[in-house]
Amino acid sequence: MNSSEESDPFWDAWLAVSQKEKKAGLESLTCRERTFYALNLLRGAVLRGGFHTYFDLASREEIEVAKRAFRENGAPKIAELVEKAESIIFSNGVSKEFEEQLAQLLCWSEEEIEQGIEPEWSVALDAVNKEFYAIAEVAEAVVVKYFEENYAD
Structure with a gap:
């Protein structure tokens, strides 16, 4: 097998865990899988589109798992940033129900979009x-270390 055909163990693990979560939900994942999923979802979503994108994708339970996992894996600042973003977006806290969470997620009004106004929350x-x-490499290091300690041969 040449190098272009070799699989990436990290990517393979991520695909397996994320497909399992999509098919059967977070509760179907083992503790190890749930932690890996929550860590990598936060890292990837925030890097792709910021915390607004993350809160559009992650349930309250996934957010809580991620915060705990970053704290337990030596990155409390990442958890603090999640909490800071939560307090901006969800003034009454993140809803237990994902549909309610999405309904509460602050969004730009048509007027703000049309007039190019950026709201204070944004x-x-x-x-x-x-x-x-500015500290994304810390999040990356935690995810990679968790993977290496829990998935790598």
């Missing part, structure tokens, strides 16, 4: 996104 959230981007 400015504040962007500042938190930038804090995360």
